[in-house]
Amino acid sequence: MAEFDVVVLGTGAAGMTAALSAADAGASVGLFEKSSLIGGTTCLSSGxxxxxxxxxxxxxxxxxxxxxxxxxLESLSRGMIRPGMAEAFVGGTSEVTDWLETRTPLHLSLVPGYPDYHPEHPGGKPQGGRSVEPELFAFDELGAWADRIEGRTRRMMVRETPVGGGTGVVGPDEANRRERQHLEGLGRAMIGALLKGCLDHGVEPVTGAAAVELIQDGNVVRGVRFADGSTATARHGVVIATGGFEWDSDLVRDFLRGPMSYPATVPTNTGDGLRMAMKAGARLGNMREAWWVPVCVLPGQRNHGEQAVHLVLRERTLPRSIMVNRAGERFTNEAANYNALGGAFHRLDPSDFDYLNDPCWLIFDARHVEEYGGFTLPPGQAPDWALRAGTLGELAREIDVEPATLERTVERFNGMAADGVDADFARGASAYDGFVGDKRYYPGAGSTLGPLDEGPYYAVQLHISTLGTKGGPQTDVDGSVFTVDGEPIPGLFAAGNAMAGPTGMVYGGAGGTLGPALVFGYRAGRAAASGGRR
Known part of the structure; x- marks a missing residue:
């Protein structure tokens, strides 16, 4: 049996920040990870x-x-953000960034110009300013731990990629420098830097440690029991930061508001923390919500033994592409932010009681392929698994859509593209819409609007997926978990996707998952280190 002041479960951004925060406050910390690799879904993200x-x-x-x-946040919340949580999040960003800069190896910088996801709403920022990313991190600093981090090597920063406003190309000299110095960016850079901070504070993660039960003395949480029968006691508190429940089909069925398939996360996110909190009597919140994203499957490719997927972000935003449902009709602004698209995919037809828009089809033409490529391929190349036909009518038959309907849909869209105004779904009206589109025409609707008029034509099936669920035990602003009666459970804290999402259904902008994870991970770690007193 190991004894600590604070036990943290999970090594994504929230868990690592909580562990580092608690250790920096003087607590002895036990950090445990279910997987054999650390970093979770954060390592798969942009960081x-x-x-x-x-x-x-x-x-x-x-x-x-x-x-x-x-x-x-309040303009978008639909009343789902609990009192005080938005204020604590926004009010805590300065404290967290100052602490990261002065007390940890994680250094952040602005992604210039990245608009909020709903920038025209009150308080929104069309010219950006709220999305930040980790600086390149040298993995040599991690010693043997460098090979024990989730994900693949990516020696880029978001600002250098098309998604972040760049070209996706780094000069050969700089690319060689990064290779020689083992510099990485994006999510693995964030986790690498946080891990270095933990190691510097004497906190070494224990991997392959699947927590299954909280140890309680009355209603006070005293520690954790693991699947192998071992235990870890916590004198001050346990922080649950085990991620979401998107890989557990029963929990998905019981809680999420609509269909979700092919989650784009690590498959260890099976709701372990949620179950432990429920057994301890936790009150749940925000359970229907997730960080929604459309994906396509990559035939023949596997990731962690599961079907590999591609996040369909840029392909649907670029000109000369549209999304159509099983009736062959457009149903939304294709260039809207990925999380908001969840609502469009979840539209339930009251007559046939079916989700007509999930799955749907991304339709694009030969000029789109020639200029942009897509699905990880360069301009001029289309994936060989995409459906292809010489005419729209032939393509319609390939995807089991009425040819006349698809032809009418494309004809109407082409007319609106020529006018530069999407009268049906306002694609291109928001400052966000074209940011990851054709930068030659940004700002302006031309960055996302363009006709589909050059065959051959292509179709790729899209599904609504998730970057993680966002429901869990309700907490106060410092991560202390509430009982069903609204009283704190002494010694139990939660952060990240394992807590009831502090921003409700809102995805404020790029990094809307990791921003709250850093802030509330920091707050939960500090609170746990002090025994719940801040």
Whole structure:
């Protein structure tokens, strides 16, 4: 039996930040990970964190404030953000970024110009300023741990990629430098830096440790029992940061608001923390919500033994592409942010009681392929698994859609593209819509609007997936978990996707998952280190 002041479960951004925060506050910390690799879904991500009113924006001359950040979140919340959580999140960004810069190896910088996902809402930022990313991190600093981190090597920063406003090309000299120095960016850079901070504080993760039960003395949480029968006691508190439940089909069926398939996360996210919290009497919140994203499957490719998927972000935003449902009709603004598209995929037809828009089809033409490529391929190449036909009518038959309907849909879209105004779904009206589109025409609707008029034509099936669920035990602003009666469970804390999402259904902007994970992971670690007193 191991004894610590604080036990943290999970090594994604929330768990690592909680462990480092608690250790920096003077606590002895036990950090445990279910997988044989650390970092979880954070390592698969861009590593961008959405942090309103951050120091990097101020240094760049971007005007922002706590009031604007809170107003923006509340304008989108539909009443689902619990009292005080938005204020704690936005009000905590300065403290967290200052702490990261001065007390940890994780250094962040602005992704210039990245708009909020709903920038025209009150308090939104059409010119960006709230999305930040980790600087390149040298994995040589991790010693033997460098080979024990989830994901694949990516020596880029988001600002250099098309998704972040760049070209996707790094000069050969710089590319060689990064190779020689083992520099990485994106999500693995964030986890690598946080891990280095933990190791510097004497916190070494224990992998292959699947937590199955909280140890309680009355209602007080005293530790954790693992699948192998071992235990870890916590004098001050346990922080659950085990991620979501998207890989557990029963939990998905029971809680999520609509269909979800092919989750784009690590398959260890099976709701372990949720079950432990429920057994301890936790009150749940935000259970129907997830960080929605459309994906396509990559035939013949596997990831962690599961079907590999591709996040369909840029392909549907670029000109000369549309999405159509099983009736062959457009049903949404294709260039909208990926999380908001979940609502369009989840539209239930009251007559036939079916989700007509899930799955759907991305339709694009030969010119789209020639100029943009896509699905990880360069311009001029289309995946060999995409359906292809010489005419729209032939393509319609390939995807089991009425040819006349698809032809009418494309004809109408082409007319609106020529006018530069999408009268049906306002594609291109928001400053966000074209940011990851054709930068030659941004800002402006031309960055995302363009006709489909050059055969051959292509179709790829899309499904609504998730970057993680966002429901779990309800907490206060410092991560202390509530009982069903609204009282704190002494010694139990939660952070990240294992807690009831502090921003409700809102995905504020790029990094809307990791921003709250950093802030509330930090707060939960501090609170746990002090025994719940901050």
């Amino acid at each position: 961008v964190a959405w942090l309103p009113d951050n120091r990097y924006a101020r240094e760049a001359g971007v005007e922002d404030s706590r009031a604007e950040g809170v107003r923006y």
